[in-house]
Amino acid sequence: xxxxxLKKNEMPVQDPKIRSGNFEEVALGYTEEQAVDEAERCLxxxxxxxxxxxxxxxxxxxxISKIKxxxxxxxxxxxxxxxxxxxxxxxxxxxxxQCESRCVRGIKGEPxxxxxxxxxxxxxxxxxxxxxxxxxxSNGHRCAIIGAGPSGLTCAGDLxxxxxxxxxxEALHLAGGxxxxxxxxxxLPKSIVQREIENLQELGVKVETNVVIGRTxxxxxxxEQGFDAVFIGSGAGLPRFMNIPGENLKGVYSAxxxxxxxxxxxAYREDSDTPIKNSRSVAVVGGGNVAxxxxxxxxxxxxxxxxxxxxRGEEEMPARKExxxxxxxxxxxxxxLTNPVEILGNEHRFVxxxxxxxMELGExxxxxxxxxxxxxxxxxxxxxxxxxxxxGTSPNPLIRNTTEGLLTNKHGCFVAxxxxxxxxxxxxAGGDAVTGAATVILAMGAGKTAAKAMDEYIRxxx
Numbered sequence: 001x002x003x004x005x006l007k008k009n010e011m012p013v014q015d016p017k018i019r020s021g022n023f024e025e026v027a028l029g030y031t032e033e034q035a036v037d038e039a040e041r042c043l044x045x046x047x048x049x050x051x052x053x054x055x056x057x058x059x060x061x062x063x064i065s066k067i068k069x070x071x072x073x074x075x076x077x078x079x080x081x082x083x084x085x086x087x088x089x090x091x092x093x094x095x096x097x098q099c100e101s102r103c104v105r106g107i108k109g110e111p112x113x114x115x116x117x118x119x120x121x122x123x124x125x126x127x128x129x130x131x132x133x134x135x136x137x138s139n140g141h142r143c144a145i146i147g148a149g150p151s152g153l154t155c156a157g158d159l160x161x162x163x164x165x166x167x168x169x170e171a172l173h174l175a176g177g178x179x180x181x182x183x184x185x186x187x188l189p190k191s192i193v194q195r196e197i198e199n200l201q202e203l204g205v206k207v208e209t210n211v212v213i214g215r216t217x218x219x220x221x222x223x224e225q226g227f228d229a230v231f232i233g234s235g236a237g238l239p240r241f242m243n244i245p246g247e248n249l250k251g252v253y254s255a256x257x258x259x260x261x262x263x264x265x266x267a268y269r270e271d272s273d274t275p276i277k278n279s280r281s282v283a284v285v286g287g288g289n290v291a292x293x294x295x296x297x298x299x300x301x302x303x304x305x306x307x308x309x310x311x312r313g314e315e316e317m318p319a320r321k322e323x324x325x326x327x328x329x330x331x332x333x334x335x336x337l338t339n340p341v342e343i344l345g346n347e348h349r350f351v352x353x354x355x356x357x358x359m360e361l362g363e364x365x366x367x368x369x370x371x372x373x374x375x376x377x378x379x380x381x382x383x384x385x386x387x388x389x390x391x392g393t394s395p396n397p398l399i400r401n402t403t404e405g406l407l408t409n410k411h412g413c414f415v416a417x418x419x420x421x422x423x424x425x426x427x428x429a430g431g432d433a434v435t436g437a438a439t440v441i442l443a444m445g446a447g448k449t450a451a452k453a454m455d456e457y458i459r460x461x462x
Contacts, residue, residue: 002040002041006109006110007109007110008038008041008110008111008116009037009113009116011027011029011116012027012030013326014026016326016329016330016331020299020300020331021300022186022300023268025186025187026186026187029116029119029123030116030119032070032124035067035121036067036068038113038116038117039065039068039112039117040068041105041112042068042105042112043105044061044065045104048060049102049104050102050114052102053098053100053101054082054098054099054441055098055442056082056083056445057082058078058079058083058099058118059078059082062078063078063079063117063118063121064114064117066078067117067120072120072121072124072125073124073125073128076124076129079118079122083154083444084153084156084157084158084196084200084444085153085196085440085444086118086121086122086196087119087122087123087126087195088150088179088440089118089440089441089444090117090120090122090123091119091187091192092183092187092440093115094320094441095114096320096321096322099115100113100114100115132202133199133202135202135203135204136160136163136203137163138164138165139163139164141164141165141228142166142167142228143159143164143165143167143228143229143231143458144166144167144169144222144227144229144230144231145159145167145168145233146169146219146231146232146233146234147168147169147171147177147232147234147431147433148176148197148207148209149176149177149178149179149233149234149235149431149432149443150178150179150431150440150441150443150444151231151233151235151430151432151433151444151446151447151450152168152177152231152233152234152431153168153175153176153177153196153197153200153233154444154447154448154451155233155428155447155450155451156168156447157200157203158448158451158452159451159455160200160203161203162451165204166205166206167206167208167227168205168206168207169208169211169217170207170208170210170211171211171212171213171234172209172210172264174209174264175197175207175209176194176197177235178440179193180193180264181260181263181264182256182260182293183263183293184262184263184296185263186300190263213234213398213402214398214401214402214403215398218402218403219232219406219424220403220404228458228461229427229454229457229458230426230427230428231428231429231447231450231451231454232399232414232427232430233430233431233433233446233447234395234396235395235432235433236393236395236413236432236437237393237395238256238393238395238396238397238412239256239257239389239392240254240389240394241254241389242285242340242389242391244340244342244343245342245343246343246351247389249343249345249349250345250348250349250350251279251350251351251385251386251387252351252387252388252389253386253387253388253389254389254390255284255286255291255390256393258294258297259290259293261274261276262276262297262301267301268297268300268301277386278301278302278303279301279303279385279386280304281304281305281306281307281383281385281386282295282298282303282306282307282384282385282387282388283309283340283354283382283386283388284298284307284308284388285340285388285389285390285391286308286310286389286390286391286392287308287312287318287319288317288390288392289318289319289320289323290437291310291319291390292320292323292324292326292332293323294388295307295327295332295388296326296327296330296332298386298388299330299331303386305384306331306332306333307332307334307382307384308327308332308335309335309338309339309354309356309382310334310335310337310338311337311338311339312336312359312369312370312372313337314336316369335356335382337358337359337372338356339356339357339374340354340355340356341355341357341379342354342355350385351384351385351387352385353381353382353383354381354382354384354387355382356381356382357374357375357378357379357380358374358375358378358380359372359375360372360373392436393437394412394436395413395436397412400414403424403427405424406422406427411436413433413434413436414433414434416428416429416430418449419452419453420434421453426457428450428454429450430443430446430447430450431443431444431447434446
């Protein structure tokens with residue numbers, strides 16, 4: 001019998017008072033019974049509107065039908081036809097604005113919990129599967145992938161399944177890109193990321209870490225070594241700042257540095273080689289998912305007060321509603337319609353406060369959001385000893401500066417067509433390196449698109 005409940009099955013989570021003091025995963029996942037019950041809410045629509053909202057076009061009704069039958073491995077095989085990172089996507093994709101926003105059940109209630117079901121299926125497979133993936137027969141061609149983040153790994157996985165010899169070059173000492181250095185352990189356990197990468201390696205994908213393209217080796221040299229095509233998925237790891245007085249004080253971080261030290265370098269451990277100074281009060285400037293991640297990490301590191309400082313209102317925040325909700329549950333204080341104008345310090349150049357002004361929303365700007373304007377005589381001091389800037393990132397210029405003929409736009413992003421082809425023949429790009437900072441699933445979609453185009457390009461040259 002179909003489940004006609006208007007509400008999703010709730011996701012079991014750690015108690016906020018407990019989880020705010022640890023880095024263990026917040027969401028605990030569905031049980032088998034919860035997953036089957038939630039799957040029964042799916043109407044299996046013939047026109048599959050949810051699929052149109054998925055950047056990698058997973059056959060959502062088909063995999064959910066397998067869950068109804070308790071064929072969880074069958075459900076995983078359907079998902080893996082389209083997604084190389086299902087356990088990741090089930091945790092961090094903004095399903096509420098993508099597949100779930102198209103769900104018919106959402107018209108008169110809550111949509112089917114597609115993301116939670118994807119996570120359940122991937123976790124079930126990883127817990128129960130004992131057989132390695134079968135390597136496809138080689139087609140005799142080689143492709144190089146720059147960057148082991150979501151777009152690069154997806155592109156690598158799709159090309160490997162087509163029979164290509166694929167090598168992924170990663171600048172850091174661990175593969176995963178933003179999945180390992182940017183997203184906290186409590187949202188995405190690194191063991192999950194490692195397992196997904198191992199699944200790709202079983203397909204034959206080779207991963208070489210500590211290789212900085214543009215320093216260790218250049219793009220042109222990859223072609224000289226016999227690669228038929230190159231995909232650039234190097235992300236957008238160069239942080240932006242506000243250029244206000246005091247940003248060079250001790251205790252001011254970019255969110256990129258702060259999260260990398262916490263997630264990749266394990267700064268929260270007592271034996272960490274790169275500890276982060278204990279702070280009493282922390283201000284995180286920004287309103288996206290990265291800001292929420294930084295604020296929640298700061299709380300777990302022991303800060304008594306953590307503030308989200310955002311120049312627009314909460315409704316304009318780009319962060320996922322779930323992340324905002326979790327942050328509030330954990331005691332993060334939201335100071336919306338507030339903008340910093342100066343960071344204050346003492347004679348030792350440590351942060352002692354942040355001078356702010358109150359804002360109000362005026363007419364819409366070019367993005368369609370109402371533009372914040374300063375309220376007169378609204379200046380005040382926020383008592384903090386640490387400031388984290390989470391206002392965006394852009395691509396590192398190293399690759400473009402060492403590759404002749406590779407065009408970028410005014411933001412430093414690579415110029416690529418709808419297939420991912422750049423201004424250089426045989427060089428494709430996708431993900432944050434093209435769009436600027438965006439979501440994991442959009443980066444994955446770009447990797448899939450590029451893999452298909454690279455295959456067609458190489459075949460056309462035979």
